[in-house]
Amino acid sequence: MIYTVTFNPAVDYVIHLEDIELGAVNRTESEEIFFGGKGINVSTVLSNLGAENIALGFISGFTGKAIESGLNKNGIKTDFIELENGITRINVKIKSKEETDINGQGPVISHEAISGLLDKLKVLQRGDFLILAGSIPATMPDDIYEKIMERLKDSGSNIVVDATGDLLKNVLKYHPFLVKPNNHELGELFGIEINTEEEIIEYAGKLRQMGARNVLVSRAGDGAVLSAENGEVIKMGVPSGKVLNSVGAGDSMVAGFIFGYLQSGDYRDALKLGTACGSATAFSAGLAEKEKVEELMKIL
Structure with missing residues (x-):
């Protein structure tokens, strides 16, 4: 089974208008609502591909x-912990001459709720996958990823970490199955600026030396590089297309990679499907749909 965790999900309210005037009444041209959060994005793409997940x-x-109901209607199983205080945040995305985001803070997450989540993770067993993605809300301990991985270190499960900075560095000692920085985030981990493919390969290798089993470095329009635990370095370009949306492309890549690996056990196949999923999201208004992914797989 594949599990995803989203600590701070959101209802993303996207509004489109030609221009915005502060201090005045502004009327939208169109509006969209998405259920956001990196783990939720991964779950959605997995479900679109036909992969069961929770x-x-x-x-x-x-x-x-609304998030729980919406995901369930889309065929995604959920096992959320419902908090007693506040509301799940609303993020307002203003698409105008300039893009502006107003992100909500979200509710306070209690120690009891965190303990409840840790209890739910006890079901993970050998061969299961757990995707930990995104930043940590201010009301949670900043070592929560470490606490989770410490609890699961003897379970035989595979943990994927899509995070940045110390949040990522501090879990490498638990040997995550996969980490997925982009090229800029990879450079930030080592306090340098990465400009070449050779540097990506070198520093992805360093992350493996520090404990990561596989390191997938996304490069936006320049494709991706995988430094795999079997010693392979696999490169993959991206198909040509008009980029409509960058939100969730990295999450889509993670979803495709994991599903591809589960299907074949081959890292090249996994990277190909991951790249197709990331590109399908980039070329769409929302997250990758199976039909678009299959179309792109034929030309990769």
Whole structure:
């Protein structure tokens, strides 16, 4: 089974208007609502591909109920912990001459709720996958990823970490199955600026030396590089297309990679499907759909 965790999900309210004037009444040209959060994005793409998975995390209030109901309607199983206080955050995305984001703070997550999540993770067993993705809300301990991985170190499960900075560095000692920085984030981990493919390969290798089993470095329009635990370095370009949306492309790549690996056990196949999923999201208004992914797989 594949599990995802989203600590701070959101209802993303996207509004489009030609221009915005502060201090005045502004009327939208169109509006969209998405259920956001990196783990939820991974769950959605997995479900679109036909991969059964369970979305875990914290929800609260009417917005939390909307996320849970919406995911269930889309065929995604959920096992959220419902908090007693506040509401799951609403993020307002203003698409105008300039893009502006107003992100909500989200509810306080109690120690009891964190303990409840750790208890739910006890079901993971050998061969299962757990995807930990995104930043940590201010009300949670900053070592929560470490606490989870410490609990699961003897379970035989495979943990994927899509995070940045110390949040990523501090879990390498637990040998995550996969980490997925982009090329800029990889450079930041080592306090340098990475400009070449050779540097990506070198520093992805360093992350493996520090404990990561596989390191997948996304490069936006320049494709991706995988430094695999079997010693292979696999490169993959991206198909040509018009980029409509960059939100969730990295999460889509993670979803495709894991599903591809589960299907074949081959890292090249996994990277190909991951790249197709990331590109399908980039070329779409929302997250990758199976039909678009299959179309791109034929030309990769």
